[in-house]
Structure formats: C-alpha cells, structure tokens
Amino acid sequence: MPKTLINIKEDILMVARQLLHEEGYGRLNIRTIAAKCGIATGTLYNYYKSKQEIVGEIMRMEWCMMVRRVDQAVKSDGHLMDKLGIIYNELRTMMDNVHNVWFDTSNIDMSKNELNSIKSHKDELLKGLSDKILILIKDSERNKDYELIADVICKLFVLYGYEGKVEFARLQDIIKSMLV
Known part of the structure; x- marks a missing residue:
C-alpha cells in the first residue's frame, strides 16, 4: 500500500x-x-x-507574516517613532528567520537569472515596505519629498537590520531629523 x-x-x-x-x-x-x-x-x-524555489517560498512566507504584523502596528494607536520601531524590529526578525539569505547572495553559487530573480523580488518587496513607511510619515502640511524620505528610511532599516548590530533607539534621532 x-x-x-x-x-x-x-x-x-x-x-x-x-x-x-x-x-x-x-x-x-x-x-x-x-x-x-x-x-x-x-x-x-x-x-x-529547486532549492531556490523552496527558499523563495520560505522568504515569501516570512515576508507575508512580517507585513501582517507591520500592518497591525501601523493601524494601531501610537506615536510615529513607536510604529517605525515596530517596522524595524519586524524586518530584523524576518532577516534573522531566513538567515539573511535574501540579502546576502555574494557567497551563493547561482546563475545570473536566479540572482536577477531574487533581486527583482527583493526590490518589489522593499518597495512595498517603503510604501508602508510613506503612509506613516506623509504630512500634507509640509512640502517635502516624502517618497524619498520613506525610501531612505527603508534602506536604513534594511542596512542596519541586516547587520543586526544597531537598535532602533539609535536610529530615532536621525529619522526625526529627516522629518523636521
């Protein structure tokens, strides 16, 4: 049987x-x-x-779980910096859960098509995260390039989240200075 x-x-x-x-x-x-x-x-x-397809599915699932938690935080009452701190910490957790594979492809033997596929997928997901940050920081009263600021904050989060050495509290003043 x-x-x-x-x-x-x-x-x-x-x-x-x-x-x-x-x-x-x-x-x-x-x-x-x-x-x-x-x-x-x-x-x-x-x-x-392939193993790339398996890892891609793991990363997609981790990303979706992170986005759900971020969405809940963004909708909740709270200060902007608290919400940005949640986004940063959720991104760090997601990176740790997939062992930073998504962001570190330098030591991986992949074809150019596989690397391009990962980069394209990563760029798309990071654009979504940047859009969530934009919703939080956008202030129609001021004349600022909020899309660029959201993109900078997102990339700051990715860089320091990947390294895992910097707590959000150290980034707060930098972020506040961009928003003033």
Missing part, C-alpha cells in the same frame, strides 16, 4: 527552514531535505523544482 503523505509541502518548508538556519544556503540541498522529511528526492521534486 502506498505511503499517504499529509502536509508534505509544510513539512518540506519546515525542514528546509531549519536546515537553512542551521547550515546556511550553501549547504542546503534537496537530498537532505527529502531524507529529513522521510520522502524520496523525486517526491520532493513533485512539490518544488
């Missing part, structure tokens, strides 16, 4: 996320993921075509 597979996609993603965190992208491979899921490599390929 054939083995019944339940929630196999979720199992693949869970195992891949764990391996990605423990070993990094370079050591992640389809055979290991399949073995840890208790399935044949060919079965895994029925669900995902």
Whole structure:
C-alpha cells in the first residue's frame, strides 16, 4: 500500500527552514531535505523544482507574516517613532528567520537569472515596505519629498537590520531629523 503523505509541502518548508538556519544556503540541498522529511528526492521534486524555489517560498512566507504584523502596528494607536520601531524590529526578525539569505547572495553559487530573480523580488518587496513607511510619515502640511524620505528610511532599516548590530533607539534621532 502506498505511503499517504499529509502536509508534505509544510513539512518540506519546515525542514528546509531549519536546515537553512542551521547550515546556511550553501549547504542546503534537496537530498537532505527529502531524507529529513522521510520522502524520496523525486517526491520532493513533485512539490518544488529547486532549492531556490523552496527558499523563495520560505522568504515569501516570512515576508507575508512580517507585513501582517507591520500592518497591525501601523493601524494601531501610537506615536510615529513607536510604529517605525515596530517596522524595524519586524524586518530584523524576518532577516534573522531566513538567515539573511535574501540579502546576502555574494557567497551563493547561482546563475545570473536566479540572482536577477531574487533581486527583482527583493526590490518589489522593499518597495512595498517603503510604501508602508510613506503612509506613516506623509504630512500634507509640509512640502517635502516624502517618497524619498520613506525610501531612505527603508534602506536604513534594511542596512542596519541586516547587520543586526544597531537598535532602533539609535536610529530615532536621525529619522526625526529627516522629518523636521
């Protein structure tokens, strides 16, 4: 009797996320993921075509969870800096959860098409985050280039979030000076 597979996609993603965190992208491979899921490599390929597709799905899921939490924070009562702090901390958490793979492709052996695909996807998602920041900071009373300021804040968050060494409190005065 054939083995019944339940929630196999979720199992693949869970195992891949764990391996990605423990070993990094370079050591992640389809055979290991399949073995840890208790399935044949060919079965895994029925669900995902490559490890890049698996990692892309993990990153998309992490991003979507982050965006939901950011949306809740933006809608809540609170000060602008508190809301920006939540966005920054959520971005850092998302980066930690995918082991910074999304932002650090320098040590990864990928084709030019794969790198371009990741960059395009990353740019699209960061534009969405920048748009959320724009909604928070936009003030129709002042004549400022809020789109540029939102983009700068987003890139500041990505840079320092990636490094993981700077707490939001250290960025507050810089952000406030851009908004005055």
